[in-house]
Amino acid sequence: MTPPPAPGPDGLSTPGPEGPEGPDGPADLVITGCTALTHDPRGEIVFVEDATIVVRDGIITSVTAGGPGPGDGPAPAAHIDARGTLALPGLINCHTHTPMVALRGLAEDLPAHTWFNDWIWPVESNLTERVVGLGARLACAEMIRAGVTTFADHYFAMDEVAAATDESGLRAVLGQAYFSTQGPEGRAASLDFALRQQGAAGGRVTTCLAPHAPYTVDESDLAATAELARQHGLLVHIHAAENREQTDNSLTRHGRTPIEILERAGLLDTGTDVLLAHVTGLDTARDLPVLRRAAERTGGRVAVASAPRGYLKFGWDTTPVRALRDAGVPVGLATDGAASNNTLDVWESMTLTALVQKSVERDPTWLTARQALDHATLQSARAVGLGEEIGSLAAGRRADLVFVDLTGPHTQPVHDLAATLVHSARSGDVRTTIVAGRVLMHDRELLTLDVPSVVAELSGLLPELVDRSHGKRIQEYEG
Secondary structure, eight states, X not given: OOXXXXXXXXXXXXXXXXXXXXXXXXOSEEEEEEEEXXXXXXXXXXXXXXXXXXXXXXXXXXXXXXXXXXXXXXXXXXXXXXXXEEEEEOEEEEEEOGGGGGGTTSSOSOOHHHIIIIIXXXXXXXXXXXXXXXXXXXXXXXXXXXXXXXXXEEESSHHHHHHHHHHHTOEEEEEXXXXXXXXXXXXXXXXXXXXXXXXXXXXXXXXXXXXXXXXXXXXXXHHHHHHHHHHHTOEEEEEEOOSHHHHHHHHHHHSSOHHHHHHHTTGGGSSSOEEEEEXXXXXXXXHHHHHHHHHHHHTSOEEEEEOHHHHHHHTOOOOOHHHHHHTTOOEEEOOOOHHHHSOOOHHHHHHHHHHHHHHHHTOTTSSOHHHHHXXXXXXXXXXXXXXXXXXXXXXXXXXXXEEEEOOSGGGOSOSOHHHIIIIIOOGGGXXXXXXXXXXXXXXXXXXXXXXXXXXXXXXXXXXXXXOOTTOOOSOOOOO
16 A cells, blocks of 8 residues: 655645546646535535545546546545545535625614614725725635535625735635725726636626515615616625514515515516525415415525524515425525624524524424535525536535534544534534635645735724714615
């Protein structure tokens, strides 16, 4: 037996004498010895023991049980001996506002209208591009360490977030948020960003249109957004029915729920992907038929992002995952921004989703650990419009994956791998994070971002950022 090669400076091994070879020569990366979370043709989760994962040009070319098989040839460019770990698709944060990590813990234990009007929107009127860029970098570092490989962001100064995405090595779906109070220029800026940044960061950036919400974007702007989405093939990422108060206020003012407003504006029949953030205020009698029709018309291209931790903090209802799933609407996992959620830990979102859904449904058989993993992987990938590219360890998918150490005392013994992942493991158990075949973190060491320098510079900008003495705010929250 050939002894294992010595680790290289980036934590990977230098090549040994053998390794898989394809028609284009040796692989870029070969991972051996791990247990791999894969999906069968029906989408059911299957754990493959002693797996070998081969990566070429940022794409997984094979996932097989056992060591390298027939066709082995020259050594790969890099090798990871992943014995003792579990490999799973990188987690996807389906709705967040990365720069808001700068506001983490600023406004606590408040109702939503006070949180927005007296704190967040006054402070956001102080935002600078530099603060946005630093906040995004800090957020990217947090997500890499928590096993997130893709995030969907919806905020301001998004060129800065695109630059942070490029520097960090993550994959992202990015949209420039806008309000109708900005006039036509807001919508035009959102489109301009989407067209300029599509495919940036070596193809790791996908862009979208990002109207803020039905209560801040009027119906004519929503209809125009739907037309632009159709014309350019862009995903639309929007807050919708965030809580029941918004839905009740919409019914009082317009005679329609936020979901019905989106339908009338044509946003639920665009022929492109639509991502609805939260929908905890769903009027099930009125809205579920609308969403079911949308799912049938679009083939499931209308999806929901759920961030349960923030709902618990605000005392809101939660996303009705079971009803949406029955209606054919994919539900992905999210954290929202750290100003409301305090963390960008999608692992925690997965655990909370399983627990909260059992509680609200009064049914311990729902949501199972395997169902929670389904929402964290394939359904989250579909939610952000990348259902054919990420979310699964399979040939042809992007090589976005993480390795989890399950040897800690809090995860032992392992009787059920799915249950251990959802209910015992933590984001801190992620040892290695890889995006497009590039290692962004190895053995808990970040390789792409300098966190201390980011924190030091951001800290110096915080006093001016959090000053509310000017009395300005970027919007009025009325629900």
